[in-house]
Amino acid sequence: MAVDRETVVRVARLARLKVPEDEAETLAGELSNIIGWIEQLDEVNTDGVEPMASVADMKLRWRADEVTDGGIPDKVTANAPDPQNGMFSVPKVVE
């Protein structure tokens, strides 16, 4: 299926990725090519096949529900672009 310009804009919005106006058309062409190539998967009969999410044939392990870490706010925020008082900061969200 061809990916049109509107789809690129919508998907970019979902991915929180700003796409400049003049790039949307180019990206639509590139994505159409790639998706078109991927669609050869339609040749494969997958009736009754269970989708495979992981090769690791295992159940997730359990552990005791207890605190194993913490108390290191300075370390946690050390790489933040704008840490304030041991917290992360963002533009005002609620008026």
Added chain:
Amino acid sequence: MTLPSDLRDLTIAEARDALAAGDVSARELTEAHIAAIEAARDLNAFITETPDRALADADASDARRADGKSLGALDGIPLAIKDLFCTDGVQTTAASRILEGFVPPYESSVTTRLRESGTVMLGKTNLDEFAMGSSNETSYFGKVENPWRRDGDNRPLVPGGSSGGSASAVSGRLCLGATGTDTGGSIRQPAAFCGIVGMKPTYGRCSRWGIVAFASSLDQAGPMTRTVRDSAILLGGMAGFDPKDSTSADMETPDFEAMLDGGVKGLRVGIPAEYAVDGMNPEISALWDQGKSWLKDAGAELVDIGLPHTKYALPAYYIIAPAEASSNLARYDGVRYGQREDGADLTELYENTRAAGFGPEVRRRILIGTYALSSGYYDAYYLKAQKVRALIARDFHDAYEKCDVILTPTTPGPAFAMGEKSDDPIAMYLNDVLTVPASLAGLPAISVPAGLSGDGLPLGLHLIGRAFDETTLFRAAQALEDAAGFDARPGQG
């Protein structure tokens, strides 16, 4: 033992023995490599060099040894670490602008194991941005050069990718070994391009904890070295159960080196007809035939097998890997770490940060992945790809009823020139056509340098093993290495 005139010509196994015999010190080994790294900066193999740390590691190793407290085979061995492994106190970038300046306050589980084995860290190697690429041309920190050149042609070639910096560093003798990571071929393809041994273990053998995530159901760390024996030794230092990775396999790590010389007498080597892909370079076909003869002459039995869904592995991969990447890379939001671009509100801050922080190939894959997972397309693309993945895994399962390892070429051709494929994403993706199927099935696989192309470039042969049977895989790889006797070295023009 007699030392070579240049200490960098030692293998890890030889360096281990020389260190144990007191013929060389970790400091001498490390100084030789630090000097080589400085002299080879044109390759751009490293994003961050850590010479002070390396010398401190080396001195600590020598002091331990003098005390009779050596930590074993890897104590004092200088290694390079792909800049996808988080290293405590040392910048870790994933070759992305969005992580420039990120200094992890913790150490990945694999590099923790290597530190506890006494290894020396020379620095962090370059890669394709977020490990997305097959030529190491998408790094924000610049392209990496392959130390090899075509005969009579001085144009720089790509080292392959994504572990291109590690491959270039091992090939150019800037370290005795390096770590890589492999999602669809990112260890094996650059190893083939640079004439070294690259090994991807079984999914679950090495912990993923602390490795910047690309596609979590596929990512595996593995060793990049100059010999099969070194590969076995280095994997021994990287592998092992880790409760911090929920898909880490809770099993013993075998002594991979112990069985190396067992030979291949009676071993059943599967030859899949489907790997003779359209447009395969005739030199690669000839090398594959040569590989079959070598193993047969060494006593192995060749078995024709069918892997009928091989052709669909690459398109399935290019849904699954970007889908997982689009989810994994959602964390780069400009709030908790990494680069930030301001915006009028929170959404615009996210959008601006991610547009400025990610390069074109990463953006493209995030968009494909988001598209494949979005409402209305999920069943047609993502679910379909997961079903095809199940069929590919089943193909291997059936094939291993008839054989013990599978022999194929590693890549459809030798290293190409910079810029030669960077305008055509699908042409670039086709580099991984022979390595991706084993990744989707989670199987261990290794590339061994086996010959030279007509214009003097290294070519690799590829062995795929049963899940968690790295021991047999290494044994077959050793037989291949012995028969090939590959001793060509990069001339750098």
